[in-house]
Amino acid sequence: MLAIVVLAVPFAAGIASAVLPWRREIGWLCTATIGVVLVCGIGLAARVVHGPPITAFGGALRVDALSAFMVIVIGAIGLLATWQSVRYLSLEIAAGRSSRRHASLYSALVQGFVTAMLLAVLAGNVGVMWVAVEATTIITTFLVGYRQTRGSLEASWKYIAICSVGIAMAFLGTVLVYLAALHVGHHLHANLDWTSLMAVSHHLDPGVMRLAFALLVLGYGTKVGLAPMHSWLPDAHSQAPAPVSALMSGVLLTVAFYALLRFKAIADGALGVAFPRALLVAAGLLSLVVAASLLLTQRDYKRMLAYHSVEHMGLLALGAAAGTPLAIAAVLLHILGHGLAKGVLFLTSGEILHAEGTTEIAQIKALLARRPALGGIFGFGLVALLGLPPFSLFVSELNMVRAETQVGLGWAAAISLGCMAVIFGAVMSHGRHMLFGSGPDGERVHKTPGIVTVPLIGGLVGCAALGVVAWPLDSLLRAAAQVVAL
Amino acid sequence: MSGSAYASSLELASGVVLVCAVVTLWRRSLSAIVKALAVQGVALGVVALILGVGKHDGVLIAVACLVIAAKGVVIPVLLGRVVAGDPASREAAPIVNVPASLVGAGALTFLAYGATGSVVALIPTTAGRLIPLGFATMLIGYFAMAVRRKAVSQIVGLLLVDNGIALVAFLATAGVPLLVELGASLDVLLAVVVLRVLAAQMWSKFGVLDLDEMRELHD
Numbered sequence: 001m002l003a004i005v006v007l008a009v010p011f012a013a014g015i016a017s018a019v020l021p022w023r024r025e026i027g028w029l030c031t032a033t034i035g036v037v038l039v040c041g042i043g044l045a046a047r048v049v050h051g052p053p054i055t056a057f058g059g060a061l062r063v064d065a066l067s068a069f070m071v072i073v074i075g076a077i078g079l080l081a082t083w084q085s086v087r088y089l090s091l092e093i094a095a096g097r098s099s100r101r102h103a104s105l106y107s108a109l110v111q112g113f114v115t116a117m118l119l120a121v122l123a124g125n126v127g128v129m130w131v132a133v134e135a136t137t138i139i140t141t142f143l144v145g146y147r148q149t150r151g152s153l154e155a156s157w158k159y160i161a162i163c164s165v166g167i168a169m170a171f172l173g174t175v176l177v178y179l180a181a182l183h184v185g186h187h188l189h190a191n192l193d194w195t196s197l198m199a200v201s202h203h204l205d206p207g208v209m210r211l212a213f214a215l216l217v218l219g220y221g222t223k224v225g226l227a228p229m230h231s232w233l234p235d236a237h238s239q240a241p242a243p244v245s246a247l248m249s250g251v252l253l254t255v256a257f258y259a260l261l262r263f264k265a266i267a268d269g270a271l272g273v274a275f276p277r278a279l280l281v282a283a284g285l286l287s288l289v290v291a292a293s294l295l296l297t298q299r300d301y302k303r304m305l306a307y308h309s310v311e312h313m314g315l316l317a318l319g320a321a322a323g324t325p326l327a328i329a330a331v332l333l334h335i336l337g338h339g340l341a342k343g344v345l346f347l348t349s350g351e352i353l354h355a356e357g358t359t360e361i362a363q364i365k366a367l368l369a370r371r372p373a374l375g376g377i378f379g380f381g382l383v384a385l386l387g388l389p390p391f392s393l394f395v396s397e398l399n400m401v402r403a404e405t406q407v408g409l410g411w412a413a414a415i416s417l418g419c420m421a422v423i424f425g426a427v428m429s430h431g432r433h434m435l436f437g438s439g440p441d442g443e444r445v446h447k448t449p450g451i452v453t454v455p456l457i458g459g460l461v462g463c464a465a466l467g468v469v470a471w472p473l474d475s476l477l478r479a480a481a482q483v484v485a486l
Numbered sequence: 487m488s489g490s491a492y493a494s495s496l497e498l499a500s501g502v503v504l505v506c507a508v509v510t511l512w513r514r515s516l517s518a519i520v521k522a523l524a525v526q527g528v529a530l531g532v533v534a535l536i537l538g539v540g541k542h543d544g545v546l547i548a549v550a551c552l553v554i555a556a557k558g559v560v561i562p563v564l565l566g567r568v569v570a571g572d573p574a575s576r577e578a579a580p581i582v583n584v585p586a587s588l589v590g591a592g593a594l595t596f597l598a599y600g601a602t603g604s605v606v607a608l609i610p611t612t613a614g615r616l617i618p619l620g621f622a623t624m625l626i627g628y629f630a631m632a633v634r635r636k637a638v639s640q641i642v643g644l645l646l647v648d649n650g651i652a653l654v655a656f657l658a659t660a661g662v663p664l665l666v667e668l669g670a671s672l673d674v675l676l677a678v679v680v681l682r683v684l685a686a687q688m689w690s691k692f693g694v695l696d697l698d699e700m701r702e703l704h705d
Contacts, residue, residue: 168647
């Protein structure tokens, strides 16, 4: 029942905002529906953490601890993003860059986007999951191109062309998994349900599964933003409106990663650990190296945040490659921590862009002196994202490295730490340039309205709280890790 | 349908799918490319139709009719409108010239046979033997997207990829479950519509249909 509410409520709000001309109240209504999603996600988690999975519509929807955790992630970052969307749209309308009609389209698309992500993590069937992930691509293309500038059109073209190709590969991978399931002798009613695939995973034909898993890593990896399929990511994330960037970077990438985690569990059964691990280690390390080298010379702070996502997706791939319960629990905590920190940073960068009118790092100086609230949030967000305590990314990165060392991937962990050190230096120097120094004499200190800062500070406090006390999340993380861990 | 007629018609229809993919690399007039794509869509539907009739599978026959309608008619018409609006509707300077592209297509077909050995080994039927043709079509689609710079050519490349995958799906499993099949076709149709809308916006706002002229974003 809760699972149906989770899907129906944001979808209904999407329909409402599509037909009515946009007003602030409708924006707040949309935010409230994502709040409902978050609450329902917590309710679902409480029920499945020690109990059996919940199913609805004859197994079409299936909620286990992993799905419930992902609903919480989507709800939490969705809440931040839709909250800021109200302000974003008001400002765009006030500045004459957007009409009310256009704004209601934006609002409806964001609701549809969130609903599609929720469907992807709640689907009990890997085919339906695929359809939902592809639907997110189509919906977000319009959101990336929302501003209708030359740059945003180019970004949305690149985005849909590359991601459609990627997701087509994932479809072929899914078809091949289905083919392998059809040819498991005793299993007459083969289907694409996640549970029945897991049940037969040890009997799936290894030759076909090897090809299938490689295609799935390439395909879903494109949406995750793993190198070398990441080239759409910095363009799309830097051109989209800030709340959309927050949603894409904070959750969409990890929803695709969730699909990879599910398929990795099936591939582990069919192929043993070595092959899936090798693919994920290769993709993870390459992503880290690419991110490190491109962050060094980055001139645009939105692109800097985007490449930072490539780094974090690489870390997640390495963690998943290790695959032990400790590693997967750390991966999941990292998904939530990264989502919150990255969401806050993209939303803050939207405010900075609005206030300063540029995305160039070189043009922005002395934020802390001139706009203390925005500068402070941006600074703490960077600290969180770089994995310093007390934020939860510190804990999750530490545990991923520990888990990797335990399974003999210490060398990969060492390379990843080296890349992280380079990134740390690069981002620190960019951040220092933007934050410190003294503003021009006589310029007054700009205040930022509380309606903007409250959710951003809330997100950072949540991220820090997760790093200090694991309760009440730890039993959920452990239960969710059990679903896909080795 | 007798056994040999079934096998040879299946081979013919699957072969046409691959040949049409090669034709899109060979021709440089965009309207000819779109026509090849329409023929390919119909051939793909015919493959599903033959399989459906052979297995007495009503659902598959219905899917086949949908495929013919969507990929043989609707999508080519949509693309044709974009081509008609663009006066210079030729792939003027592909990154790789036509003879080299054709050699590439041959190499990719070999690669497809090499990569699908394990899949073919699992299905000892006529349909199973034809699976590499679907893979080859898909790879040619990727190749076309990589070396062609016109907006329409890239959409065509994406559709080649999709048709190749659909051919594999039909031959290997007689189609994935209907719900997934419908979802997948609808998504591809929507992706093409979205790309078409984007192409129209590029054209009306900036007078560009050539992706080489869209070079704002870089590091």
